[in-house]
Amino acid sequence: MGLHNSGKGKVTIAGAGPGDPGLITVKAKTALESADVVLYDNLVNAEILDWAPVHAERIYVGKKPYQRSVGQETINQLLHFHALRGRHVVRLKGGDPFVFGRGAEEAQYLMKLGIEVDVAPGITSGIAAATYAGIPLTHRDHSQRVVFLTGHSKAGLELQEDFLRVFDGTIVVYMGLKNLGQIARQLIEWERAPDTPAAVIENGTMNNQRVITGKLEEIAGLAAEASLQSPALVVIGEVAALRDSLNWFEPARIIANQTQP
Structure with missing residues (x-):
């Protein structure tokens, strides 16, 4: 059960760990294996994305220092858009999503809109x-x-x-x-x-x-x-x-x- 159950789609905010694929948690890997959509960051190891189903849509929303990147508001809207369509969305973030990762902000945004949210902590770098x-x-x-x-x-x-x-x-x-x-x-x-x-x-x-x-x-x-x-x-x-x-x-x-x- 996530943090808020709306009967619609679901968003799992998951930590991908610090880089080594072997350091991802079982919970995050399990979430990826059932994902319909994956929104992933710049620091996520590409090997980890292979655990998502072949049919899962992969959307890059990474931020690189001092470069133009996808805005946080756009990321929030994408999460909401796909969840409203009944999809399991995995928001895959480097390290731990609640440590300098804005994962908490994304969870708050979605929960205010009635979207079910689950969190898979990650090993922080x-x-x-x-x-x-x-x-x-x-x-x-x-x-x-x-x-x-x-x-x-x-x-x-x-x-x-x-x-x-x-x-x-x-x-x-x-x-x-x-x-x-x-x-x-x-x-x-x-x-x-x-x-x-x-x-x-x-x-x-x-x-x-x-x-x-x-x-x-x-x-x-x-x-x-x-x-x-x-x-x-x-x-x-x-x-x-x-x-x-x-x-x-x-x-x-x-x-x-x-x-x-």
């Missing part, structure tokens, strides 16, 4: 990408707390100034690559040690994953030198230094093992 990079977000000896932030703008970071000035745990920044230099300088100004370990993870959990590590004061420059691109996740805190001893995921080695007879 803030957790999975760090794990695949060999970085535990908490560790008894290094960090007991973690905070998740979006790095779209410096203004957004400044809203957290009072909190971040005293917070000594792990900081995970989504969508922070473009503003990484500003973010690092701001945290140092707020008395984070310049030599705090930091990491940037590109394409986390995927076979083309890349990770760079360094001190907070230099991490933006290192990321630029490596030409890292979005999607990328930033981890700041003592736990980032544990990658050297916990680097279990080596894409090049895994690919080689898979191709051997």
Whole structure:
């Protein structure tokens, strides 16, 4: 039973996970297998779409940074349009739909219109990408707390100034690559040690994953030198230094093992 039962079609707002198809939840996969229509985002692995029936209509509604994309109002209207026609619509979003994903807004919109809504949570990239990079977000000896932030703008970071000035745990920044230099300088100004370990993870959990590590004061420059691109996740805190001893995921080695007879 979904969150609201109208007797019409149904929308499942599902998290596709961080990239690795093996990390999608059973509930999300089951929803896909019964979908009539799939509206999917830019960060959804194409392999996951293969689980939808052949007859299912696939509609790309992805948003790419700093590029023209499908507006949120249009996405909402598409979900409503297809649900009104008695279809099972799967709204497939990268990571978890309720973590920096606007899934909650879409659910509210549909429920106000009497559409049945179900939600399939997903593994958010803030957790999975760090794990695949060999970085535990908490560790008894290094960090007991973690905070998740979006790095779209410096203004957004400044809203957290009072909190971040005293917070000594792990900081995970989504969508922070473009503003990484500003973010690092701001945290140092707020008395984070310049030599705090930091990491940037590109394409986390995927076979083309890349990770760079360094001190907070230099991490933006290192990321630029490596030409890292979005999607990328930033981890700041003592736990980032544990990658050297916990680097279990080596894409090049895994690919080689898979191709051997």
